[in-house]
Amino acid sequence: MIELNEEQIDKKGYKLHIVNSKKFKTVHITAKFRCLLKRETVTKRALLPFVLQQGTKRYPTSNTFRRALDDLYGAVLSMDGTKKGEQHILTARMTIANQNYLSDQDSILTDGLTFFKETLFAPNATDSRFDPKVVEREKQTLKQKIAAIVDDKMHYANMRMIDEMCKEEPYHLHVHGYPDDLEQITAEELYSYYQSVMTEDPLDLYVLGDFEAIDIKELIGNLFDRNQSEPLDSDLSPEIPVIDEVKDIIEEQDLQQGKLHFGYRTHTKYADKDYPALQVFNAIFGGFPSSKLFINVREKNSLAYYAASRFESHKGLLFVFSGIAPTDYEKAKAIILEQMKAMRDGEFTEAQIDEAKRLIINQYKETLDDPFGMTEVLYNQHLAGSSRSVSEFIEAVESVNHQAIVQMANKIELDTTYFLTAKGGQSNA
Amino acid sequence: MHKKHYPQIKETVYRETLPNGLRVILVPKNEMAQTYGVFTTDYGSIDQSFVPINSDERITVPDGIAHFLEHKLFEKEDRDVFQDFTKNGASANAFTSFTKTAYLFSATSEVEKNTEILLDFVQTPYFSDQSVEKEKGIIAQEIQMYDDQPDWRAFFGIIATMYNAHPVKIDIAGTVDSIQLITKEDLYTCYHTFYHPSNMTVTLVGQFDPEQMIALIKKNQAQKSFEKPPHINRFYPEEELKVAKAEDAIEMPVAVAKCMVGIKEEPKQDSQTFIKEELLADMLLDYFYSKSGEYYQELYDKDLIDGSLGFESERQKQFAFSVIGGNTSDPDKFAETVKLQLDSFKSYQLRKEDFERMKRKMIGGLLRDMNSTSEIANQVSQYQMLDIDFFELLPTLESLSLQDANQFLNNWIKDDNVAVFQVKIAEAS
Numbered sequence: 001m002i003e004l005n006e007e008q009i010d011k012k013g014y015k016l017h018i019v020n021s022k023k024f025k026t027v028h029i030t031a032k033f034r035c036l037l038k039r040e041t042v043t044k045r046a047l048l049p050f051v052l053q054q055g056t057k058r059y060p061t062s063n064t065f066r067r068a069l070d071d072l073y074g075a076v077l078s079m080d081g082t083k084k085g086e087q088h089i090l091t092a093r094m095t096i097a098n099q100n101y102l103s104d105q106d107s108i109l110t111d112g113l114t115f116f117k118e119t120l121f122a123p124n125a126t127d128s129r130f131d132p133k134v135v136e137r138e139k140q141t142l143k144q145k146i147a148a149i150v151d152d153k154m155h156y157a158n159m160r161m162i163d164e165m166c167k168e169e170p171y172h173l174h175v176h177g178y179p180d181d182l183e184q185i186t187a188e189e190l191y192s193y194y195q196s197v198m199t200e201d202p203l204d205l206y207v208l209g210d211f212e213a214i215d216i217k218e219l220i221g222n223l224f225d226r227n228q229s230e231p232l233d234s235d236l237s238p239e240i241p242v243i244d245e246v247k248d249i250i251e252e253q254d255l256q257q258g259k260l261h262f263g264y265r266t267h268t269k270y271a272d273k274d275y276p277a278l279q280v281f282n283a284i285f286g287g288f289p290s291s292k293l294f295i296n297v298r299e300k301n302s303l304a305y306y307a308a309s310r311f312e313s314h315k316g317l318l319f320v321f322s323g324i325a326p327t328d329y330e331k332a333k334a335i336i337l338e339q340m341k342a343m344r345d346g347e348f349t350e351a352q353i354d355e356a357k358r359l360i361i362n363q364y365k366e367t368l369d370d371p372f373g374m375t376e377v378l379y380n381q382h383l384a385g386s387s388r389s390v391s392e393f394i395e396a397v398e399s400v401n402h403q404a405i406v407q408m409a410n411k412i413e414l415d416t417t418y419f420l421t422a423k424g425g426q427s428n429a
Numbered sequence: 430m431h432k433k434h435y436p437q438i439k440e441t442v443y444r445e446t447l448p449n450g451l452r453v454i455l456v457p458k459n460e461m462a463q464t465y466g467v468f469t470t471d472y473g474s475i476d477q478s479f480v481p482i483n484s485d486e487r488i489t490v491p492d493g494i495a496h497f498l499e500h501k502l503f504e505k506e507d508r509d510v511f512q513d514f515t516k517n518g519a520s521a522n523a524f525t526s527f528t529k530t531a532y533l534f535s536a537t538s539e540v541e542k543n544t545e546i547l548l549d550f551v552q553t554p555y556f557s558d559q560s561v562e563k564e565k566g567i568i569a570q571e572i573q574m575y576d577d578q579p580d581w582r583a584f585f586g587i588i589a590t591m592y593n594a595h596p597v598k599i600d601i602a603g604t605v606d607s608i609q610l611i612t613k614e615d616l617y618t619c620y621h622t623f624y625h626p627s628n629m630t631v632t633l634v635g636q637f638d639p640e641q642m643i644a645l646i647k648k649n650q651a652q653k654s655f656e657k658p659p660h661i662n663r664f665y666p667e668e669e670l671k672v673a674k675a676e677d678a679i680e681m682p683v684a685v686a687k688c689m690v691g692i693k694e695e696p697k698q699d700s701q702t703f704i705k706e707e708l709l710a711d712m713l714l715d716y717f718y719s720k721s722g723e724y725y726q727e728l729y730d731k732d733l734i735d736g737s738l739g740f741e742s743e744r745q746k747q748f749a750f751s752v753i754g755g756n757t758s759d760p761d762k763f764a765e766t767v768k769l770q771l772d773s774f775k776s777y778q779l780r781k782e783d784f785e786r787m788k789r790k791m792i793g794g795l796l797r798d799m800n801s802t803s804e805i806a807n808q809v810s811q812y813q814m815l816d817i818d819f820f821e822l823l824p825t826l827e828s829l830s831l832q833d834a835n836q837f838l839n840n841w842i843k844d845d846n847v848a849v850f851q852v853k854i855a856e857a858s
Contacts, residue, residue, distance in 0.1 A: 022460045023460050023461055023800070024800045025438070025796040025797075025800055026793075026796055026797055026800060050736075062720065062726070062729070063721060063723075063726050066719070067721045067786065069721070070721050070786050070787070070789070070790040071786055071789065072793075073789045073790065073792055073793035073796075074789060074790030074792070074793030074794050074797075075793065076793075076797070095797060096793070097793045097796045097797075098796075101437070101438065101439075101796055102792075137729075137732075140732065141735045141736055144735040144756060144758065145735055145736060145737075147684045147685050148683075148684055148685040148735075148737070148756055150684050151579050151683045151684055151685060152578070153577050153578075254682035255577050255682070256573040256574075256576045256577050257570060257573040257574050257576070257577055288515060288520065289511045289515070289520075289521075290511055290512050290515035295509075298567055299509060302563050302564070302565075302566030302567050303566070303570070304567070304570050305568070305570040305571035305574055306574075323570060323573075323574050324570065325569075325570065325573070351516075355515050355516055355518075358517075358518030358538070359515055359518060359520065361518065361537070362518045362519065362520065362535075362536060362537045362538070363520070365463065365537040366462065366463045366535060366537060368462060369461050369462050369463045369801070369802065370800075370801065371800065
């Protein structure tokens with residue numbers, strides 16, 4: 001049986017997670033800073049990764065910064081913001097070749113760790129601000145990125161549905177920020193926000209790779225130590241609004257294919273006892289090409305190329321998404337609702353349950369073959385305060401029965417449907 | 430079975446060509462949970478004009494047929510093959526490119542059973558008039574989904590600008606109109622011509638015993654009878670090096686404009702020359718246009734790009750081209766600047782230290798690719814079709830000289846092999 005081989009160490013101002021795995025020819029370093037989603041800070045937090053990747057004290061221009069990465073056998077560095085439930089996670093990742101596969105390169109990992117540390121803790125800034133030119137230029141980059149979301153219809157439809165569905169909850173906030181707020185941010189303000197992130201946000205550092213021949217603890221030493229002041233009050237989940245009636249939103253744009261998205265409340269989170277039932281529910285309902293949504297929307301009725309569902313584990317949401325002809329709105333909507341009703345009525349067989357479980361277990365094990373997939377699994381567990389070994393995970397999934405899935409289906413509530421369609425499109429149905 | 434060990438990357442690869450012509454490549458990786466199997470035929474969207482097996486008359490089939498065939502192979506008289514995989518805990522998929530069609534599964538259990546399902550479903554076609562009709566609705570939605578994606582439109586737009594008549598300019602999925610012409614008979618004709626084992630490769634990477642696996646594949650193949658290996662006559666129109674049009678544009682209802690600049694190149698037949706040029710093209714595009722690149726920096730400083738600038742070199746034995754492009758606030762100025770940059774290639778002298786840095790960067794990238802069973806399997810089978818050993822890329826890369834690089838660079842750009850394609854913002858209707 002594969003195991004996760006994670007060792008957690010409390011360091012000064014952060015938690016170090018060392019994951020020893022022979023699977024990879026590279027070493028993966030991931031830093032995760034978290035805070036609560038807030039409108040006041042969300043845009044600054046979105047801008048930060050752009051500015052931090054423009055250089056450090058040692059490599060003050062983007063060009064010298066990137067060349068230093070190239071010199072480290074093409075180390076790859078990336079940084080972004082995502083949401084997990086009501087939290088805004090700032091993630092920095094680095095992939096670097098394992099020196100075991102390179103001749104005469106004993107210091108590459110030390111150099112990589114130092115570079116990673118300096119990217120986060122020694123940026124190109126004075127003691128009161130980032131370089132204003134860099135900040136202004138990166139504001140433009142982010143502004144254009146925000147503007148381009150509407151050109152990616154699936155992404156846009158999903159964002160708009162959450163806007164409508166979670167209007168009253170911080171979860172609706174856009175992790176890439178807001179153009180109006182962006183205009184106002186100065187190099188000083190951004191730097192002061194940066195300092196608060198670096199000193200106040202809880203930090204988890206994951207280092208994953210084949211460390212048989214490398215003393216990784218020794219290498220890390222006190223490199224990332226910091227004076228963290230406040231631990232995050234992480235249990236500030238807002239109240240879930242009561243659903244009086246389902247919101248149906250239709251929006252029109254100049255496009256070929258309509259995007260039909262549904263938002264459900266699962267009232268079920270990662271650490272909950274019935275979370276495995278949600279996983280099996282989703283696998284039968286819409287998670288795979290053998291699921292009800294794919295079979296009925298696509299295979300039986302030829303309405304779509306894709307029709308699927310996925311769930312959010314830290315807030316308790318389930319999304320259905322499908323791309324359909326604008327004229328098929330009513331038909332597709334009815335078929336999707338029927339599939340949910342079938343789940344609630346227990347219309348699925350023991351064989352389907354069994355198959356769903358095997359698919360979930362397969363997917364889970366495959367995730368652990370990917371270095372960042374493995375890191376995400378461990379971080380999700382850490383955030384939810386629930387650590388499960390691989391065998392415990394499998395056991396929990398195996399133990400779900402027909403009744404538990406029906407209960408889950410009946411616990412799940414439809415909140416909002418959203419349809420992005422062609423101008424005048426669905427009216428000629 | 431031929432066994433080869435690659436000491437530098439610590440991998441062992443087993444290869445055999447079976448009596449019916451099928452090539453088998455096995456890469457055991459027992460530290461991974463996942464096994465990835467891919468069954469590939471040397472047949473893609475550009476193979477439209479050919480002499481069918483058991484015929485002497487050349488025919489031309491409708492646009493999009495290779496991709497259509499890929500969809501239909503999953504459907505049998507009594508079932509959908511996706512379900513055969515899911516019953517065995519595997520996930521399956523397929524894709525069609527310009528030059529190949531690939532069917533794949535990934536599984537963490539029942540590897541032998543899933544391998545048999547893969548071999549059997551690809552080798553037992555079942556097409557009916559009714560199921561061909563049904564698929565037209567699904568593929569029409571797939572095409573319309575792509576029609577709404579400006580990146581996709583920009584990519585095919587630049588190809589169509591560069592090429593006069595070569596079928597590489599045709600959308601892989603065809604058009605909503607062209608797929609209406611496809612019949613069951615067409616599918617069988619293409620199938621019998623291009624899915625002969627001698628035109629195919631099966632590659633497995635992951636957790637299995639190579640001796641047992643080859644025995645299973647041999648037994649499976651020995652049970653089936655095939656016609657004599659055909660020599661497939663394929664026809665591609667003559668295509669000069671000069672681009673069809675120097676520039677073209679479309680309007681789309683996008684928020685941000687796009688510009689692509691393409692370099693049309695002479696395809697190389699000899700494997701050694703091919704791989705050398707492929708590595709050099711990738712290296713040089715990266716050198717100029719990745720974030721550490723001098724020309725990236727120029728575009729950034731002139732406010733012509735955001736984070737979306739991309740580049741790629743698509744090289745096959747039938748065609749070769751490279752493209753650079755992305756979102757831009759000024760598509761005309763972007764085009765003008767990139768064209769001047771490309772023109773400088775003619776006399777540019779890459780320095781030794783930069784060349785060595787780029788080599789190191791590519792070595793790191795290769796090691797990264799080798800982390801994933803799917804990446805290895807796809808690359809191994811793709812290169813197999815070109816008579817290139819993926820695991821020899823590292824030594825080939827190391828053997829490249831600065832002189833090779835400068836010679837390639839100085840001859841890359843001719844007077845008339847560069848084209849520009851723009852996606853402009855349509856005025857609101």
